[in-house]
Amino acid sequence: MAEGSIAVERGGRVPPQNIDAEESVLGGVLLKNDAMDEIDFLEPEDFYREKHRKIFTAMQELSDRSEPIDLVTLGTSLKDAGDLETVGGEAFLAYLAGRVPTAANVVYYGRLVRDKGLYRRLIEASTEIAAASYEADEPVKNMLDKAEAKILEIGERQLHKPFSPIRDVVRNAFKHIERLQENHQDITGVPTGFADIDHLLSGLQPTDLIILAARPSMGKTSLALNIAQNAAVLADIPVAVFSLEMSSEQLVMRMLSSEARIDSAQMRRGFLSENAISSLIDAASTLSDAPVYIDDTPGITPLELKAKARRIKRLCKEAEMGLVVVDYLQLMQAPRSSDNRAQEVAEISRSLKGLAKELGWPVLALSQLNRGVEARVDKRPMLSDLRESGAIEQDADIVTFIYRDSHYNEHAEEPNKAELIVAKNRSGATKTIPLTFLKEYTTFVDYTDGGGYGAAGGNYGGGGNSGGGSGSYGGGDSGSYGGGSDSGGSYGGGSGGDPGQEMGF
Numbered sequence: 001m002a003e004g005s006i007a008v009e010r011g012g013r014v015p016p017q018n019i020d021a022e023e024s025v026l027g028g029v030l031l032k033n034d035a036m037d038e039i040d041f042l043e044p045e046d047f048y049r050e051k052h053r054k055i056f057t058a059m060q061e062l063s064d065r066s067e068p069i070d071l072v073t074l075g076t077s078l079k080d081a082g083d084l085e086t087v088g089g090e091a092f093l094a095y096l097a098g099r100v101p102t103a104a105n106v107v108y109y110g111r112l113v114r115d116k117g118l119y120r121r122l123i124e125a126s127t128e129i130a131a132a133s134y135e136a137d138e139p140v141k142n143m144l145d146k147a148e149a150k151i152l153e154i155g156e157r158q159l160h161k162p163f164s165p166i167r168d169v170v171r172n173a174f175k176h177i178e179r180l181q182e183n184h185q186d187i188t189g190v191p192t193g194f195a196d197i198d199h200l201l202s203g204l205q206p207t208d209l210i211i212l213a214a215r216p217s218m219g220k221t222s223l224a225l226n227i228a229q230n231a232a233v234l235a236d237i238p239v240a241v242f243s244l245e246m247s248s249e250q251l252v253m254r255m256l257s258s259e260a261r262i263d264s265a266q267m268r269r270g271f272l273s274e275n276a277i278s279s280l281i282d283a284a285s286t287l288s289d290a291p292v293y294i295d296d297t298p299g300i301t302p303l304e305l306k307a308k309a310r311r312i313k314r315l316c317k318e319a320e321m322g323l324v325v326v327d328y329l330q331l332m333q334a335p336r337s338s339d340n341r342a343q344e345v346a347e348i349s350r351s352l353k354g355l356a357k358e359l360g361w362p363v364l365a366l367s368q369l370n371r372g373v374e375a376r377v378d379k380r381p382m383l384s385d386l387r388e389s390g391a392i393e394q395d396a397d398i399v400t401f402i403y404r405d406s407h408y409n410e411h412a413e414e415p416n417k418a419e420l421i422v423a424k425n426r427s428g429a430t431k432t433i434p435l436t437f438l439k440e441y442t443t444f445v446d447y448t449d450g451g452g453y454g455a456a457g458g459n460y461g462g463g464g465n466s467g468g469g470s471g472s473y474g475g476g477d478s479g480s481y482g483g484g485s486d487s488g489g490s491y492g493g494g495s496g497g498d499p500g501q502e503m504g505f
Contacts, residue, residue: 026059048116058078061077062077187202189208201422222254224325225251238316242296242308261279261443313361328365345391381421417447
């Protein structure tokens, strides 16, 4: 771009720029050297005029060396670089010094300069995208990814976040504590629907990356879907499920089996009784109303996943919380292909943690384990078993493993018992939580010594097909999430539950 000419470009139109703001920024820095720290969001490319870019670059270099920025030092620096005469000589520097009476508004002027720079970058990116589209020499999916990457790169510049004074952070934290005190809620994040898990974690917390790992056929997908289903159906929390291994139809079949309590094998073969079909219709109605969004794009990239997750959050802008589920991490495609798979997985892991922070939603990512666990006598997973990258352990706020003894021992004393091993918990204790796995329904439920599902006091208790007792989700006297005939639960509603339930269904 030619210096100072305010060149006519792009079909005779002048690119966005604000010369007055550019000069005011440079003049403000000459008046107050500390202003460089206040406008650290600016880069030389944000300035439209080339001579302004050169002057600002020289100012940055002086600031980096902790040297004063005045007419003498700035002139010397530009002269040494051979740019003094190019920018207009000492006379122009003197003009800048007298351009503004005070540096009080330098941050405001800096934002104007940055915004005009962003507009020019958008124009440039759009032009490049249009030119490449005319060529059409690569798959359209690749073009879309590249176009989105260009736009997102520009958008990330606008998300520049300055340091936060601890006074402001403490104030916000205290307000959050006050809200918790007023509500007296055990669950402050996204409820998983499992009493012991929610008690330990207080739900899945916003901005957390939670890893759920296990060997094949342990039930990773089943547990993740159960958590997603519980959050969406019981608490009306939006859930985005990215399935890289199974199709959306396969996922929904599992969810229907779980919701209707129908044997998944019989459902696949079409051997269902009239009662089962009736239950299936009810389950389909329930799931159809749930805020669950499924994407089954194979080999999705972190960039593409982020873009889709953002769209879902915009779609659900009324929701205070949400959840992202990724099944599973190692099937994602790294943005830059590398011979080092561990490095690729590390990059994917970092991107998922970044997504959790950006959205303010927890991200539940499934992960594979190394085969080495199979060679041990005690096959319970450990952190060192995470496959292909130690970065997963470092990036994750919580790391959990699923272990079922019956998977290895056909004579296990409790064939339905499973363990959720919380091996890392950045904000709390680690613990092994027992669960019950109902294989025929591909469903996990809360564990009870009395036999779990269908037992007196068991989970999903209640009338009808499920059995008796007061279950965590079912009827009876007072279910945690369900509603009974006498009193409703925290999230559920029964036939005659007392008013005042949090959410009725």
